[in-house]
Structure formats: C-alpha cells, structure tokens
Amino acid sequence: MAKSKCPEKCGNVTVPYPFGIGEGCFKDKWFKVVCEVSPSGEVPILRSYQLKVLSVSFHMVRVTIDWTFPSCHPKELGMELSIKPVNYDTGTYNPFIISPTNNQFTAQGCGIFAYVTNKRKANTTIYTEGCVSLCPEETPYGIKPSILNRTCLGIQCCQTSIPSGLKSVYVHIFNLDVNNSHFHDSQSCSRAFVAEKxxxxxxxxxxxxxxxxxxxxxxxxxxxxSTSSGQSCGKNAHCIDYPAKNGHRCQCDDGFDGNPYLPEGCEDVNECLHPENGCRGEATCVNTIGTYYCVCPSGVNASSYNGSCVPSPNYKRNTAQIVYLGLAVGVSITCSTAMSILCASMVKRKREAKMRKMYFKRNGGLLLEQQITSQEDAVVKTQMFAFEELQRATDDFNQGRMCGKGGFGSVYKGMLSDGRIVAIKRSHMMHEKQVTNFINEVVILSRINHRNIVKLLGCCLETEVPLLVYEFIGNGTLSHHIHYGERGMPSLSWEVRVRVAAEIAGALAYLHSAASTPIFHRDIKSSNILLDHNYNAKIADFGISRSIPMEKTHLTTALQGTFGYLDPQYFRSNQLTDKSDVYSFGVVLVELLTGERAGSKTKAEVEEKSLVLNFVTAMKEDRLFDIVDDQVRHEGRRDEIVDFAQLAKRCLKLKGGKRPTMKEVATELERIFRQLES
Structure with missing residues (x-):
C-alpha cells in the first residue's frame, strides 16, 4: 500500500511505503524509486543504488545486478567490479543490508582466486569471503557452457557464502598464473558475482x-x-528491533492487516469473512476490533467455548407449548419429568465436584496448599484458575494455539478474560515423581521476582492433568536463535549475545545469593532460556530446581539434568552445589561463542562428540578463532571475544572449587558489555 495520492505501481511491480514514486511519497531519499520508461515498458529503479527493482515486500527488496566485467580476457594481475550506494550525505545511516542468507558468491573460471568484500575505510572492520577455482591440466582452460550446470566445488567453478552486514559489494578476481597463455586465448573468460542462491x-x-x-x-x-516524533510505526502496529540492533521494523498487531509504516497503520481484519473462523453450526460470527466472537440463536448457548451451539438448560418454552404439553401428557408426567431432570442435574454436579476433588488431590493440591501456607518468604501470590477460564482462553486447547511441545507436555498461547496474554503449560499424565516436580516448580517460582526469570501467574489442579499459567514470552528460545535463526534473517549479533549472557548470569546470581532462600536451577541450557521481541532473556523451567537451606553448601540428590550441560563433579558424586549451575552456564557461553550444539539425549552421544572438549582443546592449542561463529568473528573485537572465552573456560573447570561464583561471572560479563558499548 502506497502513501495517499501516490502511485501504487511501476510497470507490474507494486511499490509500498516507505518506498515511493515521486516527491513526498517515500520516507527518505534511500527509499526513492524512479519509474523509468523503456521500449519494453515502465521499469522501477531504486535510486539509492541505481538498480532495477524486481519486487518489494515488507523487509525485503529484490533487484537486478548487471555483473558485466570490463574485459573477459584480463591481462593485468586482477580486476574489480563494485555495487555500492549513491554517496548520500547521511553519515553512517544506510537502511539496506545485502542478505547473507538469500544470496551467495560464485566465481567461474580457471586458475583464479575471487573474493567479495565491503571494502570499508581504513581502521574499520572489513568483511571478506572468497574461493579458488582451478582446472585439471587435461581440461582446456576456457569456460564452456556445459560446465555451468555442474556443482561448484572448485573445479572451473566455486561458491561460498557472503559476509553478514554488507551494505556495498566489491568483487575482485586475481589470476593465479598471469603468464599462462590459456588466460589470453579467445576461449578464456573468468567472472564472479553475488546473486540469489x-x-x-x-x-x-x-x-x-x-x-x-x-x-x-x-x-x-x-x-x-522516545524521540519527539513519538511512535515510529503506524496505528495498530508495533516496533520490532532488527537483530543486529542497527535499525528496526514494524509489524501489524494480531487481528489487523495493512501497511504498518503508514501513519494510519493497520486495519481490523474481519475474521467473520473467513470460512474457517471457528463459529460452527447455528453460531453467528460477530467481528470486533482485533478479534471476534460467536453468538447463538435465542434458546441455545455456546458449548465449551468451541463455537458450536447446544440447547440451553434454561430455555423457556412459550405458553402455548406448555399448555399443549400439559393437555397431552398431564400434570403427573410433567412433574415426573421435572423431578428426573432435577435429580440428573444434581447427580451430575455431585459427580463433577467429586471428580474435581479427586483431581485436586491426585495433582498434589493438598501438598501445594500445605507448602504455600507454610511459606513465609513468598513474593508472588499463586492464583488458582478455574478450568473453564483456561479452556476459554485457549479456544478449548485448540491445536492452532499450541506454541510448544515436549516430553513434559504442551504449551498453549491464550488470552485471559482481563486481556492478559499468557502461556498455559498442560502436562501429560503424571506419576508421583512428576507431581513432586510440578509442586516444586510452583513453590520455587512463588519465591522469585526478577525481570529475567519467567513469571508464574498461577495454576489449575481440578482437571485430569494439572495446568501452569505463565507470562507469555513470544520470541522463541535462545537455542532456536543460535542454531536455526529467523528464516531469511541473520543470527543474533555479537552485542545481543553478550547482553543475553549478562542477563542470564545476573538472574542466576540472584537465585544463588539474593533470593530469600538460595535456589539451584539444575537444568540451565539454551532451550530453557526464552527471548522476548526485544531479545531480553528469561530463564524458564524450574521443575527440577531445588532451594537450599542457608546453612548448607550442597545437597545430595538423584542425578537429574541434560547431558552435555551436566556438571562432571555432580555426575560423579551426586552432590549438587551452586557451581553446578556455573558449569551449565559455561556450556551456554560456549554455544553463544561458537554457534554449535551442546545438548544431546544420551550419555553416549556426549562422549562421542563433546562441544566442551572441543572448546577446551582449542583454547589449549590457541585455536580459539578456528571454532568461533562467523558472525561473532566479524562483529566482535578480538580482546572482547578472548575475554568472553576465558570466562567460559573458567566456568568449565572440572573441579567446582576452581570455578567462579555466578556473581563474579555476572560482574565480568557486565564489564565486557560496557566495553562493547563504549
């Protein structure tokens, strides 16, 4: 959708705001599109790069690049071609980043070394990737059309990824043997380019x-x-930080659609026009701002909040029907029927009350009440929710509301009657040990109030399986962002990784020393750390955590946790200390540093390929930068990365006594983060 009174299209390409055609139609000169007329029709040109536009979508623009080299027969040592923006006087601001996930670098030729770089100015970071393309002696050096269909593995053709963060592209080709006559015959030709995969x-x-x-x-x-211009996004839209923290984007709120960058913003979506809106049978869909609800005809009610209608037990037949019934079957049958309905209703209510009482007891309700009543240091009041409210909040636990699933059960996104968005964890059928873990998690979380620890709002025990209600954290786990990333987007930036590590360390230091009773988490791992839309970290899953009496330094417990993150000392002795969490956190630091996985399901898998062992070995052999994640290596300063790695190494000491405390770890990470910001 373009700005009001501005052209929507150039040729067959739609140009939405903040892009625009004509003065006053684009956000700033970077987004200016010029509609040129050619013999084949109208052609949109992105003025800031002087490139032909193929399509524009929210957060992505596709362009056409002409990679014609000055000569197909280079006699010099090397040659260069560049794609760079127009020299606007806007300081360091440039809203475009060449996608490292959608594009790749390709070189075609014989006996050449080609590379791509941003060619930044002196004393600034230079991002470079390259590859070598060779030819066997028995193969002619000239490129033939038949070789272009082959996989680029270094023979006549090579490919590699491009660096993250590129805003301009410089492609260089160098002959590895300029005296070889094959480079100058009429059949020889070398080229290199960046294009979509x-x-x-x-x-x-x-x-x-x-x-x-x-x-x-x-x-x-x-x-x-926070600026004087106020919100950066339009009405009914919200702002989302770009992972590299060098810009932001806008997105329509749930239940709205449109262009979130326009001042008028997004419009309400009429869900009732959609054939799968959820209102079934006789139910009528009623649209409201941002959502909808179902209404049943007079005399019937919505059943279980699933959109269908059933006869209401309170439906009153009209007078004529009552008279006809009375004349037909007599007063005695009417009374008998009424008594039967009343008795059945009483029996049903009694049965339901008995079932709720049985479920409450089986799910540990009596034990939980005893724990909460005797708990003088609780800082959060645990709310007991009615099952009907949670059923309504999740549309009867609709599969479309499921946002997570694991061995413990499933997690659903829901909206309470007061408008709060929550995460509802529905456990599988539980045995006695799982009930203990469930009660333990409720009691532990009721003692905690920290911005980087997920908040427990309450629970429901009157159902076949217990339900826990948490604040909703909607941006996935740290593990997902490290190992998968957002589709079409770069992974977490170095700055975000350091900040997330500092936040987690601060929360663990709070659990170990600042909480009213020290708490050991016991299962710190990247999949138990949630991120919100601003990439703030929240520690979750306190099912196997333990609170420690102030006078004790350790507990002897049965072995629990995740292989790959388990403290070796705890593994051997079953003695749990605060240094067990320090070790697990050290593994998370290595994941952030290398981008590699740590956790596995079995002990055998851990022994076969250990991330910790690989990291410690690399540190001993001074090969740290061989295993560091590409994005970390490109964005971080060497001294920052080394300090971060040294801290991880200290956390992973085999003897717990040689590891730092979480308070010391948090202090060091805060220092690295402040140094990074300066």
Whole structure:
C-alpha cells in the first residue's frame, strides 16, 4: 500500500511505503524509486543504488545486478567490479543490508582466486569471503557452457557464502598464473558475482537477481519511540528491533492487516469473512476490533467455548407449548419429568465436584496448599484458575494455539478474560515423581521476582492433568536463535549475545545469593532460556530446581539434568552445589561463542562428540578463532571475544572449587558489555 495520492505501481511491480514514486511519497531519499520508461515498458529503479527493482515486500527488496566485467580476457594481475550506494550525505545511516542468507558468491573460471568484500575505510572492520577455482591440466582452460550446470566445488567453478552486514559489494578476481597463455586465448573468460542462491547462470547472462534486507532508522525501537516524533510505526502496529540492533521494523498487531509504516497503520481484519473462523453450526460470527466472537440463536448457548451451539438448560418454552404439553401428557408426567431432570442435574454436579476433588488431590493440591501456607518468604501470590477460564482462553486447547511441545507436555498461547496474554503449560499424565516436580516448580517460582526469570501467574489442579499459567514470552528460545535463526534473517549479533549472557548470569546470581532462600536451577541450557521481541532473556523451567537451606553448601540428590550441560563433579558424586549451575552456564557461553550444539539425549552421544572438549582443546592449542561463529568473528573485537572465552573456560573447570561464583561471572560479563558499548 502506497502513501495517499501516490502511485501504487511501476510497470507490474507494486511499490509500498516507505518506498515511493515521486516527491513526498517515500520516507527518505534511500527509499526513492524512479519509474523509468523503456521500449519494453515502465521499469522501477531504486535510486539509492541505481538498480532495477524486481519486487518489494515488507523487509525485503529484490533487484537486478548487471555483473558485466570490463574485459573477459584480463591481462593485468586482477580486476574489480563494485555495487555500492549513491554517496548520500547521511553519515553512517544506510537502511539496506545485502542478505547473507538469500544470496551467495560464485566465481567461474580457471586458475583464479575471487573474493567479495565491503571494502570499508581504513581502521574499520572489513568483511571478506572468497574461493579458488582451478582446472585439471587435461581440461582446456576456457569456460564452456556445459560446465555451468555442474556443482561448484572448485573445479572451473566455486561458491561460498557472503559476509553478514554488507551494505556495498566489491568483487575482485586475481589470476593465479598471469603468464599462462590459456588466460589470453579467445576461449578464456573468468567472472564472479553475488546473486540469489536459487539463481542459475547457465545461460551466461550478466543480469542476476539479488535480495536486500531493509529496515527503518538506525536505532532500536526503544530509542525511536522516545524521540519527539513519538511512535515510529503506524496505528495498530508495533516496533520490532532488527537483530543486529542497527535499525528496526514494524509489524501489524494480531487481528489487523495493512501497511504498518503508514501513519494510519493497520486495519481490523474481519475474521467473520473467513470460512474457517471457528463459529460452527447455528453460531453467528460477530467481528470486533482485533478479534471476534460467536453468538447463538435465542434458546441455545455456546458449548465449551468451541463455537458450536447446544440447547440451553434454561430455555423457556412459550405458553402455548406448555399448555399443549400439559393437555397431552398431564400434570403427573410433567412433574415426573421435572423431578428426573432435577435429580440428573444434581447427580451430575455431585459427580463433577467429586471428580474435581479427586483431581485436586491426585495433582498434589493438598501438598501445594500445605507448602504455600507454610511459606513465609513468598513474593508472588499463586492464583488458582478455574478450568473453564483456561479452556476459554485457549479456544478449548485448540491445536492452532499450541506454541510448544515436549516430553513434559504442551504449551498453549491464550488470552485471559482481563486481556492478559499468557502461556498455559498442560502436562501429560503424571506419576508421583512428576507431581513432586510440578509442586516444586510452583513453590520455587512463588519465591522469585526478577525481570529475567519467567513469571508464574498461577495454576489449575481440578482437571485430569494439572495446568501452569505463565507470562507469555513470544520470541522463541535462545537455542532456536543460535542454531536455526529467523528464516531469511541473520543470527543474533555479537552485542545481543553478550547482553543475553549478562542477563542470564545476573538472574542466576540472584537465585544463588539474593533470593530469600538460595535456589539451584539444575537444568540451565539454551532451550530453557526464552527471548522476548526485544531479545531480553528469561530463564524458564524450574521443575527440577531445588532451594537450599542457608546453612548448607550442597545437597545430595538423584542425578537429574541434560547431558552435555551436566556438571562432571555432580555426575560423579551426586552432590549438587551452586557451581553446578556455573558449569551449565559455561556450556551456554560456549554455544553463544561458537554457534554449535551442546545438548544431546544420551550419555553416549556426549562422549562421542563433546562441544566442551572441543572448546577446551582449542583454547589449549590457541585455536580459539578456528571454532568461533562467523558472525561473532566479524562483529566482535578480538580482546572482547578472548575475554568472553576465558570466562567460559573458567566456568568449565572440572573441579567446582576452581570455578567462579555466578556473581563474579555476572560482574565480568557486565564489564565486557560496557566495553562493547563504549
């Protein structure tokens, strides 16, 4: 959707705001599109890069690049071609980032070394990736069309990824043997280019598609919304930070659709026009702002909040029907029927009350009441929810509301009657040990109040399986962002990784020393750390945590936790200490540093390939930067990365007494983060 009174299209390409055609139609000059007329029709040109536009979507623009080199027969040592923005006088601001996930670098030729770089100025970071393409002696050096269909593995063709964070592209080709006559014959030709991964240059064309991410501004949402201009996004839309923290984006709120960048923002979606809106049978859909509800005809009610209608037990027949019934069957039958219904209703209510009481007892309700009553240091009041409210909040636990599933059970996203968005954990059928863990989690979380620990709002025990109600954290787990990333987006930036590590360390230090009774988590891992939309960390899953009496330094317990994160000393002795959490946190630090997985399901898998062992070995052999994640290596300063790695190494000491406390770890990470910001 373009700005009001502005052209919507150029040729067959739609141009939505903040892009625009004509003065006053674009957000700033970076988003200016010029609609040029050619013999084949109208052609949209992105003015800031002077490139032809193929398509524009929210957060991505596809352009065409002409990678024609000055000469197909280079006699010099090397040659260069560049794609860079127009020299706007806007400081360091540039809203475009060439996508490292959608594009790749390809070189075709014989006996060449080609690389791509951003060619930044002196004393600034330079991002570089390259590859070598060779030819066997028995193969002619000239590129033939037949070789272009083959996989690029270094023979006549090579490919590699491009660095993250590129805003301009410089491609260089160097001959590895300039005296070889094969480089100068009429059949020889070398070229290199950046293009989309799905693009195949089998026809030797010089015009190729490339994907470019775009953001607005060069600040975070918090900074943008605090300026004098106010909210950076339109009505019924919210701001989302770009992972690299060098800009932000806008997105329509749930239940709304449109262009979130326009001042008028997003409009309400009429769910009632959708054939699968959830209102079934006689139910009528009624649209409201941001959502909808179902209404049944007079005399019937909604059943179990699933959108269907059933006869109401309170439905009153009209007078004529009552008279007809009385004349037909007599007063005696009417009284008998009424008594039967009343008795059945009483029996049903009694049965339901008995079942709720049985479930409450089986799910540990009596034990939980005893724990909460005797707990003088509780800082959060645990609310007992009615099952009907949680059933309504999740649309009768609709599969479409499920946002997580594991061995413990399933997690659903729901909205309470007061408008709060919550996460509802529904356990599987539980045995006695699982009931103990369930009660333990409720009691532990009622003692905690920390911004980086997920808040427990309450529970429901009057159902076949118990339910826990938490605040909703909607941006997935740290493990997901490290190992998968958001589709089409770069992974977490170095700055975000250090900040997340500092937040987790601060929360664990609070549990170990600042809480009223020291608490050991026992299962710290990247999949138990949640991230909100601003990438703030929240520790979750306190099912196997333990609170420790002030006078004790350790507990002897049965072995529990996740292989790959387990403290070796605890594994051997079954003695749990605060240093067990320190070791597990050290493994998380190594995951953040390397981007590699740590956890596995069995002890055998851990022994076969241990992330910790690989990391410690690399540190001893001074090979740290061989195993560091590419994005960390490109964005972080060497001294910061080394300090971070040294801290992880201290946390992973085999003897717990040689590991730092979580308070010391948190202090060191805060120092690294402040150094990174300066």
């Amino acid at each position: 799905k693009f195949s240059a089998t026809n030797g064309t010089s015009e190729m598609p490339m994907s470019i991410h775009w953001v607005i501004g060069n600040t975070t949402c918090k900074i943008a919304n």
